[in-house]
Amino acid sequence: MNQERVLIVEDEPQISQLLIDYLHAHGYQTQYFSSGAGLIDWLQKNTVDCVLLDIMLPDADKFGDGLQLCRDIRQFSAVPIMMLTARIEEIDRILGLELGADDYLCKPFSPREVVARVKALIRRSRFTPEATLQNGVWNLDEATYQVHYQQNKVQVSAVEFAILRTLSQAPGCIFSRAQLIDSIYHDHRVVSDRTVDSHIKKLRQKLCAVFGENDWIQSVYGVGYKFVLPQ
Template sequence: MSRLETNRVLIVEDEPKIARLVADYLEGSDYITYHIDHGDEVLPWIETRDHPPELVLLDLMLPGTDGLTLSREIRQRWPHVAIIMLTARVEEVDRLLGLELGADDYICKPFSPREVVARARAVLRRSRAALEDATPSVPLSLDDDGWVALADGQDLALTAVEFQLLRVMMHSPGRIFSREQLMDHMYRDHRIVSERTVDSHVKKLRRKIADIWPEREIIRSVYGVGYKYQPEE
């Protein structure tokens, strides 16, 4: 990929001095930065780009749409985009909630700009490694337009919900998704369903994969947390 397709960082921060300071340090480390200071402008801006940013530095408290809501929406719509949340709220509940809604890391204010650059570099390194791993040794492919999943060229005959479930996990191999996160991806209307509903869909998805690959377990349970897609090495 060219530099225009990599090293792109969107800074979502309503304090201009902080945004400019962070941008200066990132640009000094060869990142391309963009700045938005209002939560309502973030999703429309990403939608209009030929390439979404690789990383979003996302303040928790914003005018308009708040950072937690944006984190959830970005993760649903652009699973490859990494997210680091910036927050002055240091309570443990807020930290855990930020990660639960899709953030890859968080930084508490006040922070050193050098720390932001180091965290950005680390998060993007993990994100790029995951994308490389997503080119599977296991020949599993998705046709997003036709909503078809093929294993060794055979159609898994997935329902729309099962396809979306597999698609979300395949886009972030190795990442553990909670049942709540998977529900948000499967049901965009945020209908109320139980966690057991997710378990049921995962069970059916696994069964269809096992019909073709009986010896492979690529959808794995993480006890007490949720599920992850793990291509075999």
């Protein structure tokens, strides 16, 4: 029997039961919370393979909404998190992913799609890649969203990690903003070029703050960005 367990945090009984039924039908075990009450304490004592986390939760002023809970979980766990919400504004998508969420799905959604994404998130979380650049001093740790270079490491967001992974897998190749957007978001949402530029600016700042002024991510005017190997 499949021992993988999915934590569902959803206050709408019909939605939560539908998710539970579909996940059970595909062999997953589940744990359910209708709000953030007791969630963090439980998660620190128990192991799950994926978290489905609704943004709008009851008693958010006491126990936190989904975004706050996502931030809290990321303080101690790299478990895959998929945000579930009725909000469709781009700012919520960006904020959710920058807080450390791995995926984002808007309601109404197909439970089959949820199961497919859960499978993909769990599979990806258990894949430990070799160093992206085989030079002995550079490594991207997908399990923790950390970049390792010359005995130092820096924590980046899920979005920043996806950008850096895409660029560094093909050093010297130029990626357009549209290509980078496709590497971050897989649901064909509309995201502006300014959003990509903002993510890359923050990523550069984090890398330079820890690793020094290596200009690894270079702008190519009118085209996009490219990654240059650390010297």
